[in-house]
Amino acid sequence: MKYCSNCGSDSLAFKIPEGDNLPRHICGNCQTIFYQNPRIITGTLPIWQDQILLCKRAIEPRYGLWTLPAGFMENNETVEQAATRETWEEAQAKVEQLNLYVMASLPDRNQVYMIFCAQLSDLNYAPGIESLDVKLFKKDEIPWNNIAFRVITKTLNYYFDDRVIGEFPLHMTTLLKPINNNC
Amino acid sequence: MKYCSNCGSDSLAFKIPEGDNLPRHICGNCQTIFYQNPRIITGTLPIWQDQILLCKRAIEPRYGLWTLPAGFMENNETVEQAATRETWEEAQAKVEQLNLYVMASLPDRNQVYMIFCAQLSDLNYAPGIESLDVKLFKKDEIPWNNIAFRVITKTLNYYFDDRVIGEFPLHMTTLLKPINNNC
Numbered sequence: 001m002k003y004c005s006n007c008g009s010d011s012l013a014f015k016i017p018e019g020d021n022l023p024r025h026i027c028g029n030c031q032t033i034f035y036q037n038p039r040i041i042t043g044t045l046p047i048w049q050d051q052i053l054l055c056k057r058a059i060e061p062r063y064g065l066w067t068l069p070a071g072f073m074e075n076n077e078t079v080e081q082a083a084t085r086e087t088w089e090e091a092q093a094k095v096e097q098l099n100l101y102v103m104a105s106l107p108d109r110n111q112v113y114m115i116f117c118a119q120l121s122d123l124n125y126a127p128g129i130e131s132l133d134v135k136l137f138k139k140d141e142i143p144w145n146n147i148a149f150r151v152i153t154k155t156l157n158y159y160f161d162d163r164v165i166g167e168f169p170l171h172m173t174t175l176l177k178p179i180n181n182n183c
Numbered sequence: 184m185k186y187c188s189n190c191g192s193d194s195l196a197f198k199i200p201e202g203d204n205l206p207r208h209i210c211g212n213c214q215t216i217f218y219q220n221p222r223i224i225t226g227t228l229p230i231w232q233d234q235i236l237l238c239k240r241a242i243e244p245r246y247g248l249w250t251l252p253a254g255f256m257e258n259n260e261t262v263e264q265a266a267t268r269e270t271w272e273e274a275q276a277k278v279e280q281l282n283l284y285v286m287a288s289l290p291d292r293n294q295v296y297m298i299f300c301a302q303l304s305d306l307n308y309a310p311g312i313e314s315l316d317v318k319l320f321k322k323d324e325i326p327w328n329n330i331a332f333r334v335i336t337k338t339l340n341y342y343f344d345d346r347v348i349g350e351f352p353l354h355m356t357t358l359l360k361p362i363n364n365n366c
Contacts, residue, residue, distance in 0.1 A: 001188045001189075002188065002189060002190070002191070003186055003187065003188050003189070003190065003191035004186065004188070005184045005185065005186050005187070005188040005217075006184075006185060006186070007185070007186065008185070008186035008191050008193060010191060019312065022257060034188075035255070036258055037222045037223065037255055037256060037257065037258065038223060038256055038257075038258060039220045040220065040221060040223065040295060072218070072220055073220060073221055073295075074205060074220065074221075075219055075220065075221055075290075075293040076290050076291070076293065077288075077290050078288035078290050078357045079286065079288050079295055079355075080288070080355070081288075081290075089204075100286065100353060100355060103262065103283065105260075105261035105262050105263070105264075107258075107259050107260050107261050107264075108259070110258040110259065112223060112256075112262060129202070170283060170353060172262075172263070172283060174261045
């Protein structure tokens, strides 16, 4: 942030406002305080019998690797609507019976992931504009070495472990940035 | 948003970027796209035996009304850390055994509330800078007509209903803006 988006001044300071305890961008001209907060990434783990739907990414980061359909929650929608919308956009798939399954904080990236377990409504899926391919995988077919993000690998592991017992409780977890800066 | 915070230009347009499907603020000079996303408000429902800790607000909106300790999640923290921090800041109270209890989407306000049930660690609580008073309430002492936000009233109702059965599952809910514009 180099200029004030309210008045256009370049007299921005990064300091702690009066009565606050964290530094913020503050405009020296119009005094506007700019807050920056974590963003929500939400999506689904679409289930069809003993299979899971994955998408092959057509965009960076992680072009060509596999992931669950998920993306940034937008303004003016609920978390469930956002997860359903992302599943439609990336996999052209309809889902139902959404249950919050993984909530992962990524404090180094200022992101919170919310992944819902969901039942695929039918087999009418296809790659959306951000996917190269969309495919159902049985557990032993999952491309474990080609998963795009660690939070997705973790979610898939939770799922296949929980499936043995048949119970799918909410998993709260934290992922810190590894030294090699992988996602 | 009136000026580009990257280059200071006033040639901002609000339109759909190529490959996107929602309008964003886009700078006509440096082409930067500005995304706006919902914010997370998180906090706790602090429990001590058959009592609940509430805070009387010392700030607007809803000055003088009662609420659970909660506030905006900051960058570089986990959701649980944010909920614990807000409980400390507003009620000077320590909490433990956090369990996600209410997740409420407020799509008209671009907010997602995440309230954790939590056990108060001890009775050393006191008003923080944003509170006029902090007090433990039994069910029949709750100031129902003076609760600051509808999502807090809903959370308290969930809790007292669930307490009868002794089970506290996650409640996913949506609150839409009422016609009278109340919070």
